[in-house]
Amino acid sequence: MKYGRTFNFSAGPAMMPEPVLEEIRDEMMNYRGSGMCVMEMSHRSPVYQKIIDDAEQDLRDLMHIPDNYKVLFIQGGATLQFSMIPMNLMKNGKAVYIDTGAWSSKAIKEAKKVGEVIVAASSKDKNYTYIPDCSNLDIPEDADYVYICENETIHGVTWNTLPNTKGHILVSDQSSMFLSRPCDVSKYGLIYAGVQKNVGPAGMVVVIIREDLIRDDLTDLPIYLQYKTHADNGSMYNTPNCWAIYCCGKVFKYLKDTIGGLEKMEEINRKKARVFYDFLDSSKMFHGTVVPQDRSLMNIPFVTDSAEKDAAVVKATKAAGYDNLKGHKSVGGLRCSAYNAMPIEGVEALVAFLKDYEAKNG
Template sequence: MKADRIYNFNAGPAALPLPVLEEIQESFLNFAGSGMSVTEISHRSKWFDDVINDAVTRVKRILQLDDRFHVLFVQGGASMQFCMVPMNLLGAGDSADYVNTGTWSTKAIKEAEIQGKSIHVVASSEDRNFAYIPKEIAFTPDAVYAHITSNNTIKGTQWAQFPDTGGAPIVSDMSSDIFSRPLDMDKFGLIYAGAQKNMGPAGVCLVIIRDDLLARTPGDIPTMLRYSTYANKNSMFNTPPCFAIYTVQLVLKWLEETIGGLGKMEELNRKKAGLLYDFIDQSDFYRATADKDSRSLMNVTFRLPSEELEAALVAAALKNGMGGLKGHRSVGGCRASIYNPTPLAAVESLVDFMKTFERDNG
């Protein structure tokens, strides 16, 4: 860790790989010999064509996407996708299934209901404050899609295995665990992910959509809310968030060329999460909030004996070079977001700090 930088455990906007930040810094004033910043070049220029095309190519290569899938960059974050998904995919007489595993699932359900779409909440973990991922779900046989949130940042849960939907394509909000592990893309019809948690800065949302779902896009919804608008124009119908896409491209390059792909990334993520969960589980002072078989590899949520101690830990951690450990405002507690860019050394330092804090306050 550089002397003037802390370990960043924020849930989003979150940590970026240090080599990516250094490359941005080095080229920020004169990007690719253009004499301009990447924030100044035209999105119609060859310089940006190279950026966005390389980003698309890397997404396809990393996830092993075949020609059925289209890679789009959309503004509005994952929250915009909560309304765009049903708006584009559900016509008259169609229905979709939703699984409610927390705040972001709840918001997605609400946005579909606002439009009067026919949806079925086929499972929910609300009965235990969203501390687990539901099992044995009865999906609707003729549903157009089945919507899940793959990782829940607030409650610290994650789908360890994706469900058998009976043939309905999965539509998944993967904002907080995209590119954290290999995926069987045959299960998915659409994936969306706000960049600011695990692959870039705020300002762009990655959408991966399969041909058969893209074909459902109607012509009577606003132009900028149609997936076909982005697919037909390589995400450049209007001016895209160029800097955000550039940063995503560099993160994908880091993932491929420095980490070695999704298999290696998953190994590292499991090692980081295992180190932190193992420590919490052997402690009588700290308590993990998610069920063991539903725990997130990205967001480790935990409580201390009192809210006063939780506030004290967050403050003391910051003084010791570790920021972002306060839990979401809706649930309190503590949360360590250990996304792809978070180094193992950061988790090791956090565990050492938590041991000391427990010894002094337990």
């Protein structure tokens, strides 16, 4: 790694593509002749308007977002969406949620403060190690939407087949798999993603929402919490997270022009994940915790047979230059997060280290 950088396996904030960081560095003191850094720039200036417009256009190109969807850059991270979604989309005061891990559970908890939540399927019985069968859910006719977390960052499960919503609107938290593979936006009513995993610096969420779901009858709702406010003002009702939008824009362009699109990105991610899962499947000391068909390409939880051994491995990997492999405190064990920007060499080097560790300690 250049610059003494480490292979950072953090679940987020996470690694960014090195060429993007270099470009940001080169533009830091004087952005393209503007005489200032993007951090110092008025969001009402023409030069910044071009930055946000280009960012949106590159994302639209990358995901082939249909014209009847708005792209919004909102603050409050992905967490604010746990509340904004039910506040804006619960017309009948009722929604269906699928409980697949820590992040959908948090969203359920917040939605219950707003209206009736029907948990139509859950994998809690097996500690969230699989995606439940959602091909024939019991969905009330008047449910406003069906909600999923498409990749559970902590438990490491991912949806490979979307639920059968029986004509209801699908809402998806894509935070930890956004732009990791192609996505047919037309299948969703709303997609959102906190950007600090696959895209940019923390503190912002991208919301992609079908236009007909943006309501103008919610005038009692605080102004910032209405999607209409952000849609009507080009994500600049108030001062946006200018810096994050700029950095995310660079990553969108990088994925589009340098990687060559999301099909290509998926190919790379599948290759990377394969290296790690093949290792887990052949190891006697380390075991993956998720059923093979629902394994995440991004977040790979794994364990030894004891918490003490897990802790020793975390310590050894950190000392060897592989950072942030400790599993989330709620589940323990280890977790290898290999987002878009993690090079395959990082995963290969980690696997070589773990193989060697097993040979000496297994």
